[in-house]
Amino acid sequence: MKVTIVGAGNVGATCVDAIAHRRIASEIVVVDIKEGFAEGKAMDIMQTQTTLGFNTKVVGSTNDYSKTAGSDVVVITSGIPRKPGMTREELIGINAGIVKGVAEQLLAHSPNAIVVVVSNPMDTMTYLTLKATGLPKNRIIGMGGALDSSRFKYFLSQAMDKPANDIQGMVIGGHGDTTMIPLTRLASYNGVPVSQFLSEEALAKVAADTMVGGATLTGLLGTSAWYAPGASVAYLVDAILNDQKKMIPCSVLLEGEYGQDDICMGVPCIIGKNGVEQIVDIALNDAEKALFAKSADAVRAMNGDLKS
Ligand code: NAI
Numbered sequence: 001m002k003v004t005i006v007g008a009g010n011v012g013a014t015c016v017d018a019i020a021h022r023r024i025a026s027e028i029v030v031v032d033i034k035e036g037f038a039e040g041k042a043m044d045i046m047q048t049q050t051t052l053g054f055n056t057k058v059v060g061s062t063n064d065y066s067k068t069a070g071s072d073v074v075v076i077t078s079g080i081p082r083k084p085g086m087t088r089e090e091l092i093g094i095n096a097g098i099v100k101g102v103a104e105q106l107l108a109h110s111p112n113a114i115v116v117v118v119s120n121p122m123d124t125m126t127y128l129t130l131k132a133t134g135l136p137k138n139r140i141i142g143m144g145g146a147l148d149s150s151r152f153k154y155f156l157s158q159a160m161d162k163p164a165n166d167i168q169g170m171v172i173g174g175h176g177d178t179t180m181i182p183l184t185r186l187a188s189y190n191g192v193p194v195s196q197f198l199s200e201e202a203l204a205k206v207a208a209d210t211m212v213g214g215a216t217l218t219g220l221l222g223t224s225a226w227y228a229p230g231a232s233v234a235y236l237v238d239a240i241l242n243d244q245k246k247m248i249p250c251s252v253l254l255e256g257e258y259g260q261d262d263i264c265m266g267v268p269c270i271i272g273k274n275g276v277e278q279i280v281d282i283a284l285n286d287a288e289k290a291l292f293a294k295s296a297d298a299v300r301a302m303n304g305d306l307k308s
Contacts, residue, residue: 028059039061
């Protein structure tokens, strides 16, 4: 199986590394616009082959998409990240042009690929990619919910002092500090509702910490995070390449689900070799429905900025 990652920056290079470690691809091509940068990252990662024991071939390319031909999955991480104090939404103008151009070049060489969109503002970039390429909705997947859910489970595990891998939980809605919806009501510790372990205030704090999880790291690091984003992409790519039928919250085109139309937002999806194989329309309560509608309004406003 062949995977292409566009953008050899913090997130892109970490995606390459995480996918190589999972031993799920025979070849990974990494592309960047900066002369020699992707080649350097590829060579550095290839020099971990013998110490880490993987056989995936990693190839770097400065904007030569012929090397990406025949990819099964392509991942778009190219674009600018946010700096402290910036919202994901402020990146829209620059990143829209980059994402559109990159998607077109990728599909010219890999017409059957599943496309994973990572660049921010991710829901709007996913919508743009869908509209610009005309691909069926199952083949365009925005990655955000996998990351936000892993952060949610981290904060739950910290608050409960329980192992994160024993905690189940999902974040749906838009991938923005104010638009994501950590589903505290449905989160559990091995099937037991987390409300048995945490007070309402403690749960509200977990939700609030999750929502600003990315911004907190941006403040600490001076740029946006990369380990958890890269690992989340690898988790998603694994589900596709190995046809895992895993339920992962992803940004996908909604056509009536969750009461929304013509918008890409995070909802639980069954992910397999065909990309999004099913959208799981879970029964939200009235408060969650209201949050989802509010989140949709914000994402839709952002999509409007795209057109202007
Ligand atoms: P970075 O600045 O470290 O890397 C971006 C790379 O893209 C740079 O190496 C740059 O040269 C390259 N690039 C720019 N234009 C290009 C083009 N036309 N073709 C090929 N390469 C090009 O940024 P970082 O931290 O890797 O973030 C990348 C994007 O991912 C940002 O938009 C960021 O906001 C987003 N992000 C999304 C997450 C999510 O959950 N969806 C999580 C973390 C970051």
